[in-house]
Amino acid sequence: MNEKTSLKVKVQRLGSALSNMVMPNIPILIAWGVLTALFIPDGFLPNKDFAAMVDPMLKYLIPIMIGYTGGRNVYDARGGVIGAIATFGAIAGSDVPMILGAMAMGPLAAWVIKKFDEVVVPHVKAGFEMLVNNFSAGLIGFVLALFAHLLVGPFVDILTNVLAKGVDFLVSAHLIPLANIFIEPAKVLFLNNAINHGILTPLGLEQAQATGKSLLFLLEANPGPGLGVLLAFTFFGKGSAKATAPGAALIQFIGGIHEIYFPYIMMKPALFLAVIAGGVSGTFTNNMLGSGLVAPASPGSIIAILGMAAPKGIGNVLAVIAGVTVAAVVSFLVASVILKNDKSMVSDEDLAAAQATVSSSKAVAKGQAQAGLDAAVAELGDIKHIIFACDAGMGSSAMGASILRDKVKKAGLDIDVTNRAISTLTDASDTLVVTQEELADRAAKYAPSSTRVAVSNFLNSPKYEEIVTTLAGADSAAPIIAAETAVSDNDVEIDxxxxxxxxxxxxxxxxxxxxxxxxxxxxxxxxxxxxxxxxxxxxxxxxxxxxxxxxxxxxxxxxxxxxxxxxxxxxxxxxxxxxxxxxxxxxxxxxx
Structure with a gap:
């Protein structure tokens, strides 16, 4: 692996780690956003008592929960607790919301206590385990809290102020749309989590605290650029790309699963120009109209975006809609020109190859090589729970769970079907875990005793039918018979x-x-x-x-x-x- 590729891999894995810390805490960010929009002095329903919760929630609750989640992702609950302790030290050492500090101290603290346990725990005498565990975590947490208070908090304070001033300059100079020149290609390369959750969300929260809303929450979440490309394929595409684009557009725009349009871009790299043009024009429109969201919209669905725009009034909602519409129209026009002037035939193999490339990129982004299970569904046994597990436990896994839940219900099976982040899996023999192929190894690590099935696509997998058939007690393994010759076109008449x-x-x-x-x-x-x-x-x-x-x-x-x-x-x-x-x-x- 060359140096350039190595850097890309590191950034992608960083993005995945940041996403795993932030995504589970999105409900807290939404609650804070609604609280802010309603009860601050400039809100819809000003209330001094309720507004008193706004600042402590942003300063304490959100960073501590992110620090806890980051620590838990590294070393279960023990890592989460010490991550929260260390994060509080950073909070006390700064005057700005310590989101970045939490993202740093949570995993770091968990890594430290994990290494300590690996060295010390094997030598602890029987009967002293609880004493050693509690005191070691407390004392190490104490030291790390002091470290975070003296160094991490002040450093993040300076860094946040510098970044905030840079963003303010870009906004005041109407240059913020230029950020989409980098953001749109980054999304297709799965670098969006590092940008969105690592930079835009912390700065957006800081800006939203001061003004009640932030344009930064719209930079990456705007579904307009991807929608425009998919609509262009709907009208001017060829082959299976044209046939599948309408359904992909619905999933992307309403469901917020932006990943679904990435293969279409990879298939025709010139379309990077379309999403860049759409992103820049959409952000420019939002900037000129002064629109913004009160909290991050996750996933990037138009429903979630409008939900986070609504607390600031109908004018803000219309401005946000204008930004999405302009982005979609510009992206559509540029993509249409590219596709209409494309003299080469876009074949099914092109789309399949592009999907494989995106799948590979996603696997790298999640720190995994391509890994798969045996093609046949295993003997399921006595299954009482089915869990769809992905990196963040949202998005495509939620949609996959919904699809299989409907099939299970129609089959009359009393089995619950849910979705969650793969890092939160618990090992149980009565559980079936469904993951994407690139996450199969991680699922085996977190749930070694569970039955596991890997699929290539959560939204459309034939294995769902095999699962339901097997759980219903039918023989899903059809008998293998010999067939010496194939049936020709005219050998059989179908009625x-x-x-x-x-x-x-x-x-x-x-x-x-x-x-x-x-x-x-x-x-x-x-x-x-x-x-x-x-x-x-x-x-x-x-x-x-x-x-x-x-x-x-x-x-x-x-x-x-x-x-x-x-x-x-x-x-x-x-x-x-x-x-x-x-x-x-x-x-x-x-x-x-």
């Missing part, structure tokens, strides 16, 4: 009157062509008012579709594999998933 569902089967490398085939047959069905649902599934998930009332569509070179997993289903083998005449023939037979 759609006897079919309840059409399934396109594919492997991970050919998701795009299956998606395009799905779009093709859905269009034919729509034109002929055929109400049969159509979906795509990876081969390993076909066990859930092993029934005579389901037709599985595959290419001729993969039909035999599909028959192994679903021998009882009907199979349609075609030369091309996109241009075959078999779809029209099926519909014609149905209408006779």
């Amino acid at each position: 759609l009157n006897q079919i309840d569902e059409v399934v396109f089967a594919h492997d991970a490398a050919h998701t795009g062509s299956a998606t395009m085939g799905l779009e093709t047959i859905q269009a034919i069905f729509k034109n002929h008012d055929v109400k049969i649902p159509v979906m795509d599934v990876e081969f390993l998930g076909l066990g859930a579709y092993n029934a005579a009332n389901i037709v599985i569509v595959t290419t001729t070179d993969t039909t035999a594999l599909a028959q192994k997993y679903a021998p009882n289903a009907q199979h349609l083998s075609v030369e091309s998933l996109i241009t075959t005449p078999e779809y029209d023939k099926m519909v014609a037979r149905m209408e006779k």
Whole structure:
């Protein structure tokens, strides 16, 4: 690894660590933001007694909780406690909100006590464990609190003031939009957490305390640039990128999962210009209109953003909407020009390769190499809880949990499905932990006795069907049968009157062509008012579709594999998933 790559990796891992400290405490930031907007002298409902909570919450509660969380992430509850002690020392040594100090002292204190335990605990006599544990944590916490009070607090005080003056200068000179030149590419490279939670959130809280709101909370969270790119692909894209862009736009804009548009940028690097132009123009609009949020919006959903804008009045809400709209329009226009003038065909393989690149970058950002579990879902046994675990326990894991929760409910299973940060997992044999593939190793560390399943995408995985089928007591492992020859286009006539569902089967490398085939047959069905649902599934998930009332569509070179997993289903083998005449023939037979 060269020096440049090494630096990138270090920054990405720093961003992940900062995010893990801040994200669990977002509810506190929101509570503080609402408290500030309502009860300070300039708020909607001025109240002297309630307003007395504003300053202590920002000065004490928020930093101490961040310090505790940072310590806990390093060394469980013991690290969290000593992290809180050390953070208080930094708070007492400064006059500014000690967010940065908490991010430094929490993990540092936990690391110190962890190293102490590794050296001392093995030599402690039986019966003295509690005495040594309590006094060691107390004394080490005492020393670290003094260190933070004398050095860390004053240093962060100076650093925060310098940064705050720099931000004030950029805002007053209307130069703050230039920050998006760096922020937008950083988001796609997964450096956004280091920028957003490490710099923008602490400075934004300082600014919001003084003025009631801050533009800094909008710099990274604005969904407009990503929305513009996805809309451009919707109208001017090609292949599976065009087909999948509308759904991605909905997830990104409403759900706040910005990561979903990163592969589209990686597929066509010139689109960095589109998101940069959108980010700069959106921030410029917000700056000119004086808009801002009272607290961080997380995730970056339009719903969360408007919720944090509303306490400052309808004028501020309209200004924020204007900033998002301008960002989306500018990004859309620039991306449209790039896509319309692109003479090369954007293939499904391009999107798949881009998704793989983004997945790899994300794995590096989280400090993990690509790691996966066996492709087949393990024997689940007596499972009472299902947990979706990701880095922060929000965003895509929450959406994945929602998807599987719905499937579990429809299957009539009495199993709770939740989501949380991977660092908060508890080991239990009656728990199934679902993680992304790049986090499989970390899940094994935190929950070694739990059943673990790794998926490539929380939002669309065939393993969910396998999980539900197995938990419901069905045999999800379809019998493997020999198939010497594939079925040709004309060897079988499918009667759609006897079919309840059409399934396109594919492997991970050919998701795009299956998606395009799905779009093709859905269009034919729509034109002929055929109400049969159509979906795509990876081969390993076909066990859930092993029934005579389901037709599985595959290419001729993969039909035999599909028959192994679903021998009882009907199979349609075609030369091309996109241009075959078999779809029209099926519909014609149905209408006779």
